[in-house]
Amino acid sequence: MYAQMVKSTGQGVTPREEMTPEEQAFQDRIDADEKIEPKDWMPEGYRKTLIRQISQHAHSEIVGQLPEGNWITRAPTLERKAILLAKVQDEAGHGLYLYCAAETLGISRDQMYEQLHSGKAKYSSIFNYPTLTWADMGAVGWLVDGAAIMNQVPLQRTSFGPYSRAMIRICKEESFHQRQGYDIMMKMAFGTEAQKRMAQDALNRFWYPSLMMFGPSDKDSVHSAQSMAWKIKINTNDELRQKFVDQTVPQAEYLGLTIPDPDLKWNEESGHYDFTQPDWNEFFEVLKGNGPCNKERLGARVMAWEEGAWFREGLSAHAEKAAARRAAVAAE
Amino acid sequence: MPSLPDMATPDAAARAQEQAAGQTARPEDTAPEMRAALFEGLLRLGDNTLILGHRVSEWCGHAPVLEEDIALANTALDMIGQTQLWLGLAGEVEGQGRSADDLAYLRDVWDMRNLLLVERPNGDFGATLMRQFLFDAWHLPMLKALMRSSDQRIADIAEKASKEVSYHLERSTDLVVRLGDGTRESHARMQAALDDIWPYTGEMFIGDGHDAHLAEAGIMPTPESLRTEWDAYVDAVLREATLKRPEGDFAHKGGRQGTHTEHLGFILAEMQWLQRAYPGAKW
Amino acid sequence: MSSEWPLWEVFIRGQHGLNHRHVGSLHAPDAEMAINNARDVYTRRNEGVSIWVVKADDITASSPSDKGPLFEPSNSKVYRHPTFYDIPDEVGKM
Numbered sequence: 001m002y003a004q005m006v007k008s009t010g011q012g013v014t015p016r017e018e019m020t021p022e023e024q025a026f027q028d029r030i031d032a033d034e035k036i037e038p039k040d041w042m043p044e045g046y047r048k049t050l051i052r053q054i055s056q057h058a059h060s061e062i063v064g065q066l067p068e069g070n071w072i073t074r075a076p077t078l079e080r081k082a083i084l085l086a087k088v089q090d091e092a093g094h095g096l097y098l099y100c101a102a103e104t105l106g107i108s109r110d111q112m113y114e115q116l117h118s119g120k121a122k123y124s125s126i127f128n129y130p131t132l133t134w135a136d137m138g139a140v141g142w143l144v145d146g147a148a149i150m151n152q153v154p155l156q157r158t159s160f161g162p163y164s165r166a167m168i169r170i171c172k173e174e175s176f177h178q179r180q181g182y183d184i185m186m187k188m189a190f191g192t193e194a195q196k197r198m199a200q201d202a203l204n205r206f207w208y209p210s211l212m213m214f215g216p217s218d219k220d221s222v223h224s225a226q227s228m229a230w231k232i233k234i235n236t237n238d239e240l241r242q243k244f245v246d247q248t249v250p251q252a253e254y255l256g257l258t259i260p261d262p263d264l265k266w267n268e269e270s271g272h273y274d275f276t277q278p279d280w281n282e283f284f285e286v287l288k289g290n291g292p293c294n295k296e297r298l299g300a301r302v303m304a305w306e307e308g309a310w311f312r313e314g315l316s317a318h319a320e321k322a323a324a325r326r327a328a329v330a331a332e
Numbered sequence: 333m334p335s336l337p338d339m340a341t342p343d344a345a346a347r348a349q350e351q352a353a354g355q356t357a358r359p360e361d362t363a364p365e366m367r368a369a370l371f372e373g374l375l376r377l378g379d380n381t382l383i384l385g386h387r388v389s390e391w392c393g394h395a396p397v398l399e400e401d402i403a404l405a406n407t408a409l410d411m412i413g414q415t416q417l418w419l420g421l422a423g424e425v426e427g428q429g430r431s432a433d434d435l436a437y438l439r440d441v442w443d444m445r446n447l448l449l450v451e452r453p454n455g456d457f458g459a460t461l462m463r464q465f466l467f468d469a470w471h472l473p474m475l476k477a478l479m480r481s482s483d484q485r486i487a488d489i490a491e492k493a494s495k496e497v498s499y500h501l502e503r504s505t506d507l508v509v510r511l512g513d514g515t516r517e518s519h520a521r522m523q524a525a526l527d528d529i530w531p532y533t534g535e536m537f538i539g540d541g542h543d544a545h546l547a548e549a550g551i552m553p554t555p556e557s558l559r560t561e562w563d564a565y566v567d568a569v570l571r572e573a574t575l576k577r578p579e580g581d582f583a584h585k586g587g588r589q590g591t592h593t594e595h596l597g598f599i600l601a602e603m604q605w606l607q608r609a610y611p612g613a614k615w
Numbered sequence: 616m617s618s619e620w621p622l623w624e625v626f627i628r629g630q631h632g633l634n635h636r637h638v639g640s641l642h643a644p645d646a647e648m649a650i651n652n653a654r655d656v657y658t659r660r661n662e663g664v665s666i667w668v669v670k671a672d673d674i675t676a677s678s679p680s681d682k683g684p685l686f687e688p689s690n691s692k693v694y695r696h697p698t699f700y701d702i703p704d705e706v707g708k709m
Binding site: 062065066069072073074075076077078079080081082085086088089092093095096099134184187191192194195300303304305307308309310311312313314315316317318319321 | 386389392394396397398402416419457507510511515519602603605607610612614
């Protein structure tokens with residue numbers, strides 16, 4: 001999940017009898033699966049929570065370019081290089097769609113960047129882990145995109161129109177991302193001894209961080225309850241995590257790889273796998289800035305932004321000059 | 333029923349297909365020196381896009397604005413695709429069973445045939461765009477000439493690539509004009525980028541024996557023949573961009589013959605590392 | 616000077632003969648660059664044959680409270696829809 005632990009502003013779901021007539025009408029529309037559009041009336045909490053969630057999602061796409069971007073210049077074949085570059089480019093595109101969706105709520109992209117660069121806004125914890133071998137390109141596609149898709153598919157039905165439309169486009173474009181990751185994993189897992197080792201090592205390092213992507217258990221969270229009532233969150237974190245584990249275990253078995261969890265086992269009764277929770281202390285440390293790559297990731301984004309200022313300003317200046325020239329010609 | 337050629341032998345089948353497609357005999361079938369020249373010519377084309385595509389891809393995730401990040405990746409993707417075609421054909425012409433990947437990932441610097449221009453470090457975003465512009469302004473007329481190649485395979489690749497490169501040139505031209513005629517700072521940066529890279533442009537127009545062979549056979553144009561169009565185009569754009577064309581005509585050269593700058597070794601070390609470290613592995 | 620590039624709405628004609636459709640937005644310093652950026656951002660998978668861009672600020676939208684008065688009258692003009700009319704089966708397809 002790209003947006004982890006988005007806090008809604010309220011204190012939980014307001015009981016219907018305490019809602020204003022506007023709030024009631026709003027909730028009725030959501031309950032009737034109507035889409036909310038930017039100019040429609042909406043509770044301030046809905047707007048703020050959405051801005052937080054969508055911008056966090058967008059930041060994750062943009063920062064998420066970096067761990068894979070690492071390997072574009074080292075991709076082992078021309079075809080792999082093209083595929084990886086196309087995928088990382090898609091992530092930039094997805095960040096762009098999401099920033100635009102958030103902008104309809106009355107915040108600018110520059111403001112969102114500022115929140116990212118100052119550390120105020122968060123992005124998914126997963127991108128603070130390093131990509132150390134080529135097998136990590138497989139693991140990121142297979143596990144990280146796999147986990148992201150699990151969250152994004154239901155969000156296509158989210159109540160806010162621009163967000164929902166962005167998610168539909170993103171899901172359509174992402175359909176190849178997870179498959180290309182698994183394709184890399186197959187080549188590695190069925191390859192030379194060294195490649196098999198790389199594949200297992202990548203799974204070992206990415207398994208628990210992938211489980212963390214769904215966020216800590218939120219079955220008792222008042223914030224999540226409100227977000228679910230507003231249909232900007234569709235499933236609980238635990239539901240999605242369980243679904244991810246159930247889906248991924250057979251895929252790992254096919255590859256002949258071992259999931260690094262000795263207690264992982266099929267539970268006949270529940271019809272699901274039992275598994276070990278990730279180390280949530282580590283998760284909170286990464287969120288606080290103490291992940292292996294927090295400084296590099298944020299540093300790279302800040303540098304790109306600051307060193308590109310002259311470029312953005314140069315183009316603005318030219319556009320103004322050109323407009324002035326056109327106006328002068330028209331006035332003659 | 334017309335009499336059919338002997339389809340049991342692959343050569344005869346291939347020849348029949350060629351005749352059907354109205355193709356002339358392949359140049360490499362005729363003389364060894366022609367095969368060598370053709371192989372060199374194709375490496376020069378493929379190595380240019382290989383190395384420049386690599387350089388441009390270094391920007392992915394680091395461009396000054398999201399829209400440019402995406403646009404530049406498109407350019408890099410086009411160039412990687414062109415590399416696959418040119419080096420694929422080079423391997424076919426060589427006839428030693430080397431694939432495009434073998435040629436990209438298993439040759440050392442002295443066997444690389446790209447222009448020195450394309451291996452220059454990226455510098456700031458303006459320097460990257462200036463390098464791209466000067467290259468595109470050469471690349472498009474080159475491809476247009478190759479579309480008239482007597483070798484149909486080359487004409488076909490050039491046809492496909494020229495559509496992509498027309499857009500590259502449109503875009504790099506537009507950005508050079510805008511940044512040249514933008515703020516004082518953007519102007520200064522673009523002028524510095526131009527001055528810095530200018531001595532690496534002359535090499536595009538200096539031919540050698542291989543070029544002469546290829547031109548005689550109508551396969552590829554001489555490098556010199558592309559100069560007039562490039563000069564006229566670049567001059568016009570620089571004027572619009574309010575940039576000053578550098579005066580000297582000194583040209584660093586050697587890339588097309590395999591004598592490179594120090595930068596190429598580092599590019600290859602990075603690019604080829606997996607193939608070199610794990611020989612024979614499939615990826 | 617650090618003013619943000621304006622926002623543009625992008626409309627793409629996916630195939631010849633179809634209407635332009637809103638596909639999303641992007642930032643660009645002027646219309647020409649918005650067109651270029653739209654090509655790179657929104658047609659990465661050959662999605663279009665023609666692009667329109669409109670500055671987001673230049674769009675006048677009906678306000679949501681107009682939704683009733685603007686659209687409900689046409690809702691009641693059911694006679695504008697072919698299903699309003701019962702044509703006997705034996706007349707054939709119409």
